[in-house]
Amino acid sequence: MxxxxxxxxxxxxxxxxxxxxxxxxxxxxxxxxxxxxxxxxxxxxxxxxxxxxxxxxxxxxxxxxxxxxxxxxxxxxxxxxxxxxxxxxxxCLIDAHVHLALNGRAAAKGPIPPGAAKIDLPQGIVQNLAALLQQGVGAVRDGGDRLALNVKAAKMIEAQSLPGPRIVATGEALRKAGSYGSFLGRGFNGLSRRLESLASEETGQVKVIVSGIVSFSTYGMVEPLSSFSLAELRAVVEHAHRCGKMVMAHASSSQAVELALRAGVDSIEHGYFLSERQLKEMAARGIAWVPTIIPVAVQARQPLCRQWNDAEIDVITRTFREQVEKVACAAALGVPLGLGTDSGAAGVDHGTAVLEEMQLYAEAGLPFQAILQAATAVNAAILGLSHCCGSLxxxxxxxxxxxxxxxxxxxxxxxxxxxxxx
Ligand SMILES: [Zn+2]
Known part of the structure; x- marks a missing residue:
């Protein structure tokens, strides 16, 4: 059966x-x-x-x-x-936050394009790219992977040796050694050496990790801040801007968001538990928010919910519901509200997750036009591609x-x- x-x-x-x-x-x-x-x-x-x-x-x-x-x-x-x-x-739609090198489930579900076996890229990535196209996703921004495979994929697509959406690559995420995110970047100790290599990297933007991830067992808790000081984070942002690269900051908890805002980043990624005051500041300064609700929401759904007990499901549900409410608040305040899925995270599939994230924006009460704009023109601006993508x-x-x-x-x-x- x-x-x-x-x-x-x-x-x-x-x-x-x-x-x-x-x-x-x-x-x-x-x-x-x-x-x-x-x-x-x-x-x-x-x-x-x-x-x-x-x-x-x-x-x-x-x-x-x-x-x-x-x-x-x-x-x-x-x-x-x-x-x-x-x-x-x-x-076409745009996903402002993906991890092409990660597969949310055991195996990627996209079809294997003809000739894929000859492509010098892990087959999972090739399938993820095909799955994105299949959902009408024409551009993505990659939030990083340890081997910087996203850069390689971006170059192959640009050279038209591989079908796929346009990729704004970040290479390896910038993180302090010993902090969260070892699968996103190797971590560094000496900042100045790391900054030197930034300019020569073939990346479109810089991803920095300012916090850990939200806890699914204690409501409102986020893994501790990375050990970036404000001065260090500012140095990263200023250097990236001098290289013509925008900075996307992985920041959950209002403390991490505050640090990222003070440092002058261009977009706040995730931003769980950020405050209304911070949203107002983002609206005033034109700093974008990519709330990535689906990677948390999906934990409360089948089959992933089986790994959590009732109390944990409660924490997960409260956490993503609060994020849905904040999305409504951000839209009302005029924050540049993008849309990203974090696909590649557990249970979040490339392509289909965009529609699921849009559905959560609809649950926040946003009009369909605003939701579509978030996934097209606003995302194009977040990707730095307003001049060529995101609108007809x-x-x-x-x-x-x-x-x-x-x-x-x-x-x-x-x-x-x-x-x-x-
Ligand atoms: Zn991410």
Missing amino acids: QNACLRRVFCLRVELILAMKTVYLQKYNHAYIFAPQALTGTELALRQNLLIKVSAGKIAVMEQVNPEALPAALKKHPRFYRLEEGLTLLP ELNKEARLMAVRGNPLTDLKALQKIEWLFS
Whole structure:
């Protein structure tokens, strides 16, 4: 019986994969997309009957055209993609916090792309990249891994030797030796030597670890701060900024968030138990927040909940519920609210986790438009890619997807991707 169920789930998954048509637009000089409706600009404004000309992967022309008036020559163009009535074209999603080198479950679930065996990258990463594309994720920011495999993956994708979302890499996370996160970075003792290598690293941003992780047994407790002093953290941030790299800070507990804010980081990652005052400061200074609710929420769900007792489930539930409320508060205060999943963490799968995180934002009472903006334009800014990603606009990259239905009225439409342009 269980086998039959599993088979059905598997078949459904395969069908979904087969149903999605993928077009790598960057390969072609010119291509045209006609969308009966599209969500355009950073505001995701709905426009009807949009004809888009893509040149070398970028949106070169956007115009409203009556479908009856589409020129016959255009309809015959080998790279003319006419989207069916009922589909909505929108920018691909962005996940602002992943760990490509980690797999939340025993094995990655993405399909193995043809030729993957020849790629010099752990197969788990290749599968994670495929799983992200399958959910319409067109860009990610990686929060680091000990071997800096995220840098390698980013370079391979840029060189088009591997399909996948665009990656903003951080390489190895910066952590003090002996503090939390040995799987994210080797840890260092002498700061100045570590800073020297920062400029030459092929990374887009810098990840610093300012705290441990939240406790699932004692409510409100976070593993102790890393031993960064404010002066050291400031030195990291200033040096990173001089190298043109933004700094993402892993910081839970209001104490860790305070240290990160004083040091001038660009985004607070996780930020469990941060205070309303800190959110107000972030809004005023334009510091982004990526709350990553799903890695905690998933602990209270099957099958992971089996490893916790009732009291621990209670702590986990209170912790993520509080985070959901803070998301509502952050949105009301005008904090640049991004969306990241920490996928690769236990129980958090690459790709699907984005939709789960969006669902938690919906539970916070955020309008669907604000949730989609967090996962597109706001995330693009957090990744430092506003100039090229995160919205359907002139001169931006045509990383787009077409879904059945309209995600502004039903987020579940994002599960029904029919076209992926990348
Ligand atoms: Zn992380």
